[in-house]
Amino acid sequence: MTQPATPAKQEGPLLDGGGPRKSTSGDGAGPWSGRLFRPDVRTLSLIGVLVALALIGGVTKPDEFLATSNVQLILTQASVIGVVTVGMTFVITSGGIDLSVGAIVALASVWATTVATQEYGFAGILFTAVIVGVGCGLVNGLLIAYGGMVPFIATLAMLASARGLALQITEGKTQMVSIPSVLDLGERDAYLFGIPPLVLVFAAVTVIGWLVLNRTTFGRRTVAVGGNAEAARLAGIDVRRQRLYLYLLSGLCCGIAAFLLIVLAGSGQNTNGNLYELDAIAAAIIGGTLLSGGRGTITGSVLGVLIFTTITNIFALNNLESATQQIAKGAIIVAAVLVQRRTSHTP
Amino acid sequence: MAPEPPPLLTMDGITKSFPGVRALDGVDLEVRAGEVHCLLGQNGAGKSTLIKVLAGAHQPDGGAITWRGEHVTLKSPIAAMRLGIATIYQELDLVEGLSVAENVYLGHEPTTAGFVVRGRDARTAAAALLRRLGHTEIDPARLVGELSAAQQQIVSMARALSHDVRLIVMDEPSAALDPDEVANLFRIVADLTAEGVAVVYISHRLEEIRRIGDRVTVLKDGRAVASGLPAESTPTREVVALMTGRDVEYVFPERPAQLPLAEPLLTVRGLTRRGEFAPVDLEVRPGEIVGLAGLVGSGRSEILETVYGARKAEAGQVLVDGRPLKPGSVRAAVRAGLGLAPEERKAQALLMLESITRNVSVSSMSRFSHGGWLDRGAEFKAARRATRELSLKPDLPSAPVRTLSGGNQQKAVLARWLLRGCRVLLLDEPTRGVDVGARAELYAVIRRLADDGLGVLLVSSEVPEVLGLADRVLVLREGHVVHTAPARELDEHRVLDLVMEGSPAS
Ligand SMILES: Nc1ncnc2c1ncn2[C@@H]1O[C@H](COP(=O)(O)OP(=O)(O)OP(=O)(O)O)[C@@H](O)[C@H]1O
Ligand SMILES: [Mg+2]
Numbered sequence: 001m002t003q004p005a006t007p008a009k010q011e012g013p014l015l016d017g018g019g020p021r022k023s024t025s026g027d028g029a030g031p032w033s034g035r036l037f038r039p040d041v042r043t044l045s046l047i048g049v050l051v052a053l054a055l056i057g058g059v060t061k062p063d064e065f066l067a068t069s070n071v072q073l074i075l076t077q078a079s080v081i082g083v084v085t086v087g088m089t090f091v092i093t094s095g096g097i098d099l100s101v102g103a104i105v106a107l108a109s110v111w112a113t114t115v116a117t118q119e120y121g122f123a124g125i126l127f128t129a130v131i132v133g134v135g136c137g138l139v140n141g142l143l144i145a146y147g148g149m150v151p152f153i154a155t156l157a158m159l160a161s162a163r164g165l166a167l168q169i170t171e172g173k174t175q176m177v178s179i180p181s182v183l184d185l186g187e188r189d190a191y192l193f194g195i196p197p198l199v200l201v202f203a204a205v206t207v208i209g210w211l212v213l214n215r216t217t218f219g220r221r222t223v224a225v226g227g228n229a230e231a232a233r234l235a236g237i238d239v240r241r242q243r244l245y246l247y248l249l250s251g252l253c254c255g256i257a258a259f260l261l262i263v264l265a266g267s268g269q270n271t272n273g274n275l276y277e278l279d280a281i282a283a284a285i286i287g288g289t290l291l292s293g294g295r296g297t298i299t300g301s302v303l304g305v306l307i308f309t310t311i312t313n314i315f316a317l318n319n320l321e322s323a324t325q326q327i328a329k330g331a332i333i334v335a336a337v338l339v340q341r342r343t344s345h346t347p
Numbered sequence: 348m349a350p351e352p353p354p355l356l357t358m359d360g361i362t363k364s365f366p367g368v369r370a371l372d373g374v375d376l377e378v379r380a381g382e383v384h385c386l387l388g389q390n391g392a393g394k395s396t397l398i399k400v401l402a403g404a405h406q407p408d409g410g411a412i413t414w415r416g417e418h419v420t421l422k423s424p425i426a427a428m429r430l431g432i433a434t435i436y437q438e439l440d441l442v443e444g445l446s447v448a449e450n451v452y453l454g455h456e457p458t459t460a461g462f463v464v465r466g467r468d469a470r471t472a473a474a475a476l477l478r479r480l481g482h483t484e485i486d487p488a489r490l491v492g493e494l495s496a497a498q499q500q501i502v503s504m505a506r507a508l509s510h511d512v513r514l515i516v517m518d519e520p521s522a523a524l525d526p527d528e529v530a531n532l533f534r535i536v537a538d539l540t541a542e543g544v545a546v547v548y549i550s551h552r553l554e555e556i557r558r559i560g561d562r563v564t565v566l567k568d569g570r571a572v573a574s575g576l577p578a579e580s581t582p583t584r585e586v587v588a589l590m591t592g593r594d595v596e597y598v599f600p601e602r603p604a605q606l607p608l609a610e611p612l613l614t615v616r617g618l619t620r621r622g623e624f625a626p627v628d629l630e631v632r633p634g635e636i637v638g639l640a641g642l643v644g645s646g647r648s649e650i651l652e653t654v655y656g657a658r659k660a661e662a663g664q665v666l667v668d669g670r671p672l673k674p675g676s677v678r679a680a681v682r683a684g685l686g687l688a689p690e691e692r693k694a695q696a697l698l699m700l701e702s703i704t705r706n707v708s709v710s711s712m713s714r715f716s717h718g719g720w721l722d723r724g725a726e727f728k729a730a731r732r733a734t735r736e737l738s739l740k741p742d743l744p745s746a747p748v749r750t751l752s753g754g755n756q757q758k759a760v761l762a763r764w765l766l767r768g769c770r771v772l773l774l775d776e777p778t779r780g781v782d783v784g785a786r787a788e789l790y791a792v793i794r795r796l797a798d799d800g801l802g803v804l805l806v807s808s809e810v811p812e813v814l815g816l817a818d819r820v821l822v823l824r825e826g827h828v829v830h831t832a833p834a835r836e837l838d839e840h841r842v843l844d845l846v847m848e849g850s851p852a853s
Contacts, residue, residue: 216462220445224453227442234404234440235454235506236425294444 042288045339046303049332053310061317070313072196078309079202080105080260081279082302086209087253088280089301091246093213095226095293096151098250100140100158101280105273107162108132108258113175113268122181125262130255136162137251141244159277166270175268186263198260205256210298222246226293282329283308286336307332353416355380355545356401356514361410363396365750368741370396372569373410376547378514383536383546385556385578388566389590389782390754391740394549395437397566398516401547402434403427415513425454431513435503435520437549437753437780438693443492448473450491451506476505481531496523496691497643504535515539516547519753521555522779525642525808526843533559551754551782552809553583565589591784598787599815600794602835609633610669612802613685613771615654618663623649624826626663631771631802636793638817638834639806640842646826647806648690651773654804655687656680667771681710684770688760688777690806696760697748704730704744706759710767733762738788753780761789771802778812790816810842822846 057065064070084101091098111117112129120127136158143154177183184190185197192200213219221242224232233239254273261272285291286307287300308329315325356378363371370393378384386394399405401412403421412419414430421427427434441450448470449456457468473487482501485494491502500523507515521529536546536559550556556563560578564571565586573589611630619626624646631637639647652658654665659675666672667683689695698706707730708715715726731744739751739758748759757780764772777793778786793816797803807813813820814834822830822845830845 215464215466217456217458217464218462220449220453220456220464223445224442227444228440231440231442232453234402234424234434234436236423236428237454238423238425290444294442 043297043299043303046287046300046307046336049336050303050307050310053307053314057310057314057317060314064317065314068194070317072191072194072199074306074309074313075199075202076196076264077312078305079196079198080257080264081276081283081309082202082305083205083253083257083260084273084276085280085283085301085305086205086298087250088277089209089284089287089289089296089298090213090222091151091250092281092284092289092291093226093293093296094222094243094246095229096144096243096246097155097281097291098140098247099152099155099277100136100162101250101254102273102276103159103162103166104133104136104251104254105258105261105276106270107136107166107169108255109261109268109272110166110169110175110270111268112258113177113262114169115175118177118179121179125177125179125182126259129259129262130252133251133253133255133258134248135251136254137248138244140251141247144247145240145243163270166272170268170270172270177262177266177268182263183266186266198263201256201260205253206298206302213296213298218242218245223294223296226290226296228294279305279308282333286333304336352380354378354413355415357411357413358397358401359411359413361397361400361412362408363393363400363405364408367743367746368750370569371400371407374566374569374571375574376564376571377575378545378547380513380545381540381543382561383540383548383559383578385560385563386547386549386566387553387556387563387586387590389784390758390780391752392566392590392782393569394566395518395752398434398518398547398549399436401427401432401516402436403432404434428455428510431511432516433507433510433512433514434516435500435507435518437518437522439496439499439503441491441499441502444490446488446490447477447485447494447502447505448487450502451476451487451509453506455510472509473505476508477501479508480505480535495644497525497528500524504532512544514545514547516549518549519551519780520548521550521552523643526810527847528643529555551780551786553586553783556586557583567592587783590782593784600791602794602818603634603798612668613654613804614664614666614669616664616666618650618653618665619661620649620653620658621661623658624653624823625828627828629804629821629828631804633800633802634797635819636797636803636805636817638813638820639804639823640810640813640820641806641823641846643808645823645846647823648775650823651687651775651804651806652689654680655685655773657687681769685773686710686764686767686769686771687773688757688764688775690775690779692756692760696763697756699749700747702745703734703739703748703751703759706748707733707762707766710763729766730762733766734758736765737762737792738785754782754785757781758785758789761792765792765796769801771804772796773804775806776808777805778807778809810839810846814839814842 084105088098088101108129111132112125117124117128140155140158143149144151190197213222221232221237224237225239225242229239262268283304284301287297287304289296289301311328312325354377358374358376360373360375361371362373374393374397376397388394396405400407403424403426412421419430442453445453451473452469457465459465470487477483477485477487480501485498485501491499494502500520504520520532524532539546548560556578563576563578563581563586565573567590609632611632613631615627615629617626617628627650629637639650641647649658653660656672656675656677656679664671667685672683673679693699704727708726715722727744737758739755739762748756751759761777778789781789793803805813805817814837817834820832820834820837821828822842824846
C-alpha cells in the first residue's frame with residue numbers, strides 16, 4: 001500500500017534558510033561530524049538517561065554508588081560488552097547482524113586458557129584469544145559475503161557451533177589462569193591514575209572505532225553498504241569484500257573482549273559471554289544505530305552500554321532480583337526507540 | 348569510414364539474458380568522441396540494460412566492447428570508471444544516510460594515506476562541482492535523504508562529473524527535471540562535448556533529442572533497428588515508427604464537447620500545509636480531468652498526497668460526494684474511492700520483490716477473497732486484463748516488479764488503480780519514463796476512464812501533457828494557485844510564464 005510520503009520533499013526557498021544542519025564547521029565530513037564533541041539531540045537524551053540513572057543510584061545507595069571503587073567497577077564491567085558492541089555497531093550499520101558474538105567470546109576465552117596455551121604465557125593467551133575471534137569472524141564473513149548466506153542464519157549457526165566447541169574444550173570445567181602477568185592486569189596496582197587497564201582498552205577501541213567509522217573510507221563504505229548496497233556496488237565499492245571485513249572486525253572485537261574477560265574473571269569458561277549478542281544489539285539500537293543499516297553511531301552505542309551496565313549495578317546494589325532487572329532493560333529499550341522515532345522525524 | 352578517427356567506443360553484438368527475458372539480442376553501438384549519441388527505444392527495449400553492461404554493472408553473455416581502439420572487458424563498475432566511463436543511472440542510486448559530498452565521492456574519496464577521508468577537501472570539491480552545475484543552493488554537508496528528487500538528480504550528475512571522464516552515460520536524466528533545469532542540463536552537456544567528452548543520452552522526450560543529439564541509435568526488443576541516424580534530419584515520425592514498429596499518432600484524445608454539469612465528485616476546500624502549499628480550493632466533476640501545472644517543488648505532489656491522506660492537512664477539508672474525509676487517513680480516502688499513482692513509484696507504490704500480479708491486485712484484494720482465502724485464479728486473470736490493457740511488458744504476470752523497466756513499473760502502478768476501479772484518480776507524473784507509444788495508450792486510457800465517469804486530478808511537469816489531456820488547469824507557483832482556466836484557453840508559453848514568474852533563479 002501507498003504509505004506516507006518521504007519527509008524530504010521540501011526544497012528551494014521554503015527550507016533552505018540554513019538550519020542547524022548547515023554544518024560549516026571545520027572538521028568532520030558528514031552527518032556524524034563532530035558528534036563526539038557537539039552532541040545532537042539523540043546523544044543528549046542518552047546522556048540525560050545516564051544522569052537520571054546516576055541520580056537514582058545516588059539517592060537509593062548514596063555511599064556505595066558514588067564510591068570510586070563502584071564507578072571503577074561499572075566501567076570495568078562495561079568494557080567487555082563495550083568492545084563487543086563497537087564491532088556490532090559496524091556490522092549493524094552495514095545492514096547485517098552478528099548473533100555469534102557471545103559464543104565467540106566464550107570460545108576464544110576457553111581456547112586461550114587451555115593448559116597448552118597457558119604454556120606460552122601472556123602473549124600466548126592474548127594471541128590465541130584474538131586469533132580465535134578473527135577466525136570465527138572469517139568464517140562468518142565468508143559464509144555471508146561469498147556464500148550468499150543471510151547474516152542472521154550464518155551467525156546463528158556460528159553461535160551454536162562455537163558454544164558447542166567451547167563446551168567440548170572445557171568439558172564444562174572452569175579453566176583457571178595461572179599466569180601472574182595476566183592476573184595482575186586486573187589488580188588495583190595496575191590502575192593508571194585510578195583507571196583500570198581494561199577501561200583503557202575499551203576507551204582505545206571506542207576512539208579507534210569512532211575514527212574508523214567517521215573518518216575513513218572503510219567507515220564510509222560501511223554506511224554506504226548498509227544504506228543502499230546496490231548504489232555502493234555501482235559506485236565501485238567491492239560490497240562483498242567490505243562485508244567480509246566487517247565480520248572479521250566483529251570477530252576481532254570479540255577476541256579482544258575475550259581477553260578482557262579472562263583478565264577480569266581470572267579464568268576461562270564455556271558459559272562466558274552468555275547473551276552478549278542481545279546486550280550488544282540492544283545497546284547499539286538504543287544508541288541510535290539503525291537496525292536496517294545505513295546509519296551508525298559509536299558514541300551512541302557506548303552510551304547505550306554504559307546505561308545498561310549502570311542499571312545492572314544499581315539493581316545489584318539494591319539487592320533486586322535479576323528478573324526485575326530484565327524487565328527494566330526491556331522497558332528502556334522500548335522507551336529509547338520510541339523517543340528516537342520522535343526526534344528523528346524532525347528533518 | 349576511412350578518413351574519420353576511430354570511434355571512442357564500439358559495442359558489438361552484445362547479448363544479455365535474464366531468466367525468461369532476452370533483454371539484449373545482439374546490439375551494436377558506436378560512439379565518437381565529442382558527440383551526443385541518443386539511445387531511443389520503447390520501455391523494456393533494453394536501453395538501461397545496455398548501458399549497465401557499458402558501466403560494468405551487468406556482465407554481458409556475449410559480444411565485444413572496444414574502447415579507444417582496444418578490446419576491453421568491464422568486469423566491475425570500477426573497471427569502467429577507470430577507463431573514464433561514468434554513468435547516471437535511471438533509478439537514483441544514492442545513499443540517503445550519507446551527505447551530498449560523501450555521495451559524490453563515494454568509492455573514490457580524497458584520502459590521506461589511502462584511508463583517512465579528507466572530508467573538507469571532498470566538500471570543497473563537491474561544492475565546486477555543484478557550482479558548475481548551477482546549484483549552489485545544495486549544501487554539500489546535507490544528507491541526501493533530505494533533498495528533493497530533482498536535487499538528488501543533480502547530485503547524481505555531480506557524481507558522474509567527479510570522475511575524470513571521456514564518456515558520460517545519462518539514463519533519462521531529464522525525467523525528474525523542470526524545463527529550466529533541463530535547459531541547464533543541456534548547457535552542461537554542450538560544455539562537456541566541447542571538451543571532447545562523449546555523451547550517451549537516453550530520453551523518451553523526442554523533442555530533446557532534436558535539441559542536443561548528434562546521432563541516434565534506436566533499440567527495439569533488444570536489437571538495434573537503426574544506428575547512427577542523424578538526429579537533426581531524421582523525421583520524428585520515422586524514429587517513432589522504428590521504435591514502435593507502427594505509426595503512432597502523437598495526439599491527445601478528444602475532449603468531450605462540453606464539460607459535465609454534475610455535482611463535483613471531489614471537493615477540496617482551504618486545504619493547507621504550512622511551508623508546502625497555501626490554502627487550495629478545487630473541484631473535480633465526474634468525467635473531468637483537472638491538471639495541476641507547476642515546477643518541481645511548487646507543491647503539486649504535496650497537494651495530491653494531502654488529498655489522499657498520506658500527509659495530514661493542517662486546515663481545510665477534502666470531500667468526496669459532498670462527504671468530508673477523515674483527515675490524514677489513507678484508508679478513509681481509499682474507501683471513499685480515491686486512488687493515487689505517486690511520483691516516486693519505487694519508494695512509494697511498488698512492492699519491488701513481489702510479482703506483477705500481486706502488485707496490481709494489492710488494492711483490490713478483498714474482491715478476490717472468500718472468507719480470507721484468495722482466489723488466485725481470479726486475481727491472476729483480473730490483474731492480467733489490467734496489465735494487457737496498458738500493454739505492460741513483459742507479459743509475465745509472475746515476474747518480480749524489480750525486474751521491469753522503468754516505464755513498465757509505472758504501468759504496473761496504473762494497472763493497480765485500473766483494477767481497483769476507483770472513482771477519483773490522483774495521478775502524479777503518470778508518464779514519467781513512459782515511451783511515446785505507451786504514452787498515447789495511457790492518454791487514451793485516462794480519457795476513457797474519465798468518460799466512464801471518473802474524476803482525474805493530474806500532475807505533470809510536461810506542460811503540453813497537462814494542456815493536451817486536462818479539461819481545466821490550475822497553475823501553481825510556490826504553493827499558491829496563481830491561475831485557473833479551461834485548458835483550451837491556455838498555451839504552453841502562457842503556462843510557462845505563469846509558472847516561472849518571479850521564481851528564484853535556481
Ligand atoms: N535484473 C533484471 N532481471 C530480469 N529482467 C530484467 C532485469 N533488468 C531488466 N530486465 C528486463 O530486460 C528488459 C529490458 O529492460 P531495460 O531496463 O533495459 O529497458 P529500458 O529500455 O531501459 O526501458 P525503460 O525505457 O522503461 O527504462 C525488460 O524486459 C526488463 O524486464
Ligand atoms: Mg531504462
